[in-house]
Each structure stands twice: as structure tokens, then as C-alpha cells.
Amino acid sequence: MFVKATSFANFALVKYWGKQDKEKIIPYNDSISITWDIFKTYTILETSSRFSFTLNNQRASTKESEKVKAFLRHFTDDVERVRVMSQNTFPTAAGLASSASAFSALAKAANHFFGCNYDSTTLEAITRKGSGSAVRSLYGGVVRWQRDGRVRTIDAPIEDYRLVVIMIDENKKAISSRDAMERTVATSPFFNAWVDQANTDANKMEHALKDGDFTQIGQIATQNAMTMHATMLAATPPILYLKDKSMEALALITELNNEGIECFYTLDAGSNVKVITTKTHVETLVKRLKSHQFTKLYQGKPSFKGAFISDEG
């Protein structure tokens, strides 16, 4: 038997940063993301005589294999009889939400492969254990993950929104988001302020998205991302993901937006900069970024599909 699932990355406009419950992966604050049609993961599960896990055509490390096995135990008692192959269409673990597309694809594939037919709440609870943000990639469009653990989609006019990712660094990040989050919760004096701010931002963001108020969405998203980074900078030892080139990009995006090229930026646990713009402005934006030597760009549109079974046999 063979099952293939496909899933997409999501990027948060209001970030998840901090676990209230480390076992169940329940966040301290609500987050809101858009699922994009770029940065995909394809995951295949196939009957086999023994367990193996291949990531991007290479045998995965023992640590990665153990993590996948532990995840699959939520679906079966017999993980030894499956071969797992996962392929990302982008650099893995570089702050491009690879864990979100990967674990949502794996959850969908396993649910089908092992015939569990878990309901959405159960599947969400399992998916979160792979990676918190992965729960948002189970769905398409705008998704809100609440601090009570529930996930819901939000109807908003985002069809014309466009994503441009400025690649600053394709290498694996120095500190995982899991470790960075824990350190922030434990040591940052700003953490409580972050939680209050993010929860307020999530409410405001939902309204702005529903109203299609691009300027307001941009203001909230950028401030939210910078507040998250400020909160981690205040941790001990400080967590610094941004590079000089990221800072240069941020200044440029602000300048271009002031010129009338509607766009705003957000940042995750990495140095790469995600810019959100509209269909009308995307071409000019890309031209201007390239003229400033930001040449490694990825472009995407919203995906209204979340993780899905793409093939079986």
C-alpha cells in the first residue's frame, strides 16, 4: 500500500511564540496565518519490511527518524512496517516553515495509511506534537490557532495577496524554534507583555483581514513580528536570528511602501524576510528588490487548500 500527501507552508501574520502546555503543545497566545502555494512538502508512506525515513532523498539522521517514529505511534502500534519518504521543495529548517508543511503532510498521510479516520480535533492534537505551527497547514487560506488549542479558518478576501520571500540565508538555523521558544518563556522579561500584545493583535488582525484593510494588516503584522523578535532578544542568552542583510531588506520594504508600492514584511525564527504585497504591486516590488541586489526571491499566492491526500494505491 502506498499513500502520498501534499502540504504547504503557512506564514503567520500574528506569531505563535511560547508553549503554555509543552506536552499537548498549547500556545500562550492566538496566532493567525495564511497558507501559501509555495514551499511544499510531499510525503509518501509505503508498506515495507522495516522502518526507514528518507528526507530530501537522503537517509535521515537517527534523531529525525526517532521523531518521525514517535509521531507515527499516534496512528499505529507497528511503526516498523512502513517506509516514509518526505521531500521539501525548499531549504529545510531555514525558517521557511518546513516543519509546518512536513508534519501536516505526515499527519494526513498517516491518518489515511493506517486507516485511523481521526476526526479533525484529534488530528489537530496529533499534528501539533510534530510542530505547533503545522496545525495551521492542515487548512488553507487564513487560519487562526487559538490558545484553547482550537483551530478555525477565517473567511477573508485575500485572493489578490502575494508573497515574496527574500532569501538571506539557506542554512539550517543555529537554534531551533522549539529551543528558542523555551528559552524566551523561561528568561525574557518581556514575555508576559508579548502574550498580551499578541492576543490583542490576533483580535485586531481578524477584523482587518475580514475588512480587507491591507494597511492595517501590514501594520499589525510587522509590529507583531518585531515584538516577537524583541522578546527573544531580551532572553538569556539573547536569541538573534536577524542578519545585517535582513535589516537592510526591512529598511527597503518600509521605503518602498512609503513610495506607494503596497507591501509589508514579517519575520519568523530565521533571517529570511517574508514580504506580503498585492497582485497590482508584486511585479514592481520584485523589480525594485532585484535592483537592490536581493536576487534570491520566491513568489507565491495564497493556497485555499491545506494538506491533502494526493495519491494512493
Ligand code: PMV
Ligand atoms: O511550529 P514551530 O515550533 O516551528 O514554531 C514556529 C514559530 C514561528 O514560525 C516563529 C511563528 C509562527 O507562528 O509560525
